Amino acid sequence: MITSRQGGQGGLILGIFMIYGIGIDLVDIKRMGKVIDRWGTRFMNRVFTxxxxxxxxxxxxxxxxxxxxxxxxxxxxxxxxxxxxxxxRWQDIEIVHNKRGRPDLNLTGKALSFCHAEGIISWYVSLSDDGDYGIAVVVLEKRATY
Known part of the structure; x- marks a missing residue:
């Protein structure tokens, strides 16, 4: 089966794909607020672009x-x-949104180098928040090798 994917860096990719990895993380939104209140721009500039x-x-x-x-x-x-x-580094992983608001990753530095070395060619990001919690899921794909 040949499928096409929109690659994480925007190119169309043809081939057979397999999941490289799945990651999920849950964050307490109020706790993030306390971290920002305590550390301010020092924290923000270390973690975010x-x-x-x-x-x-x-x-x-x-x-x-x-x-x-x-x-x-x-x-x-x-x-x-x-x-x-x-x-x-934290800043090697940037969360961006496409024209429709869909979240995506913009990888640079060692994060991008690692993905290239491992053959990771596409990824998917889902973000959601409800009440006190925010959650993110990232799925990484690579071309299948047999």
């Missing part, structure tokens, strides 16, 4: 926006099976 920070401040749900991005970064680290090791 300028683009992510600007996005979060544009909306009405500041704590939730930061919590969801943090959860997605954690979910990605779980999907690759490394946690935040191998030199991958």
């Amino acid at each position: 300028a683009k992510e920070i600007n996005f979060c401040f544009q909306g009405s749900k500041l704590e939730s926006s930061f919590a969801l991005r943090f959860a997605a970064k954690e979910a990605f680290s779980k999907a690759v099976g490394l946690g935040m090791r191998k030199g991958i």
Whole structure:
């Protein structure tokens, strides 16, 4: 079976795919608010890109926006099976949105290098919040090898 996928970096990919990894993370939104209150820009600049920070401040749900991005970064680290090791920095994993508002990953640095080395060619991100919690799921795919 030949399928096509929109690759994580925007290119159309043909082939047979397999799941490389799945990551999920749940974040307490109020706790994220306390972290932001305590550490402020020091925390934000260490974990988030300028683009992510600007996005979060544009909306009405500041704590939730930061919590969801943090959860997605954690979910990605779980999907690759490394946690935040191998030199991958928080800012190497940027959460962006397409024109329709769908979340996506913009990987740079060691996160992107790791994906290339492992043959990871596409990914999916889902974010949701309800009440006090935010959740993110990341699914990574690679071309199947037989």
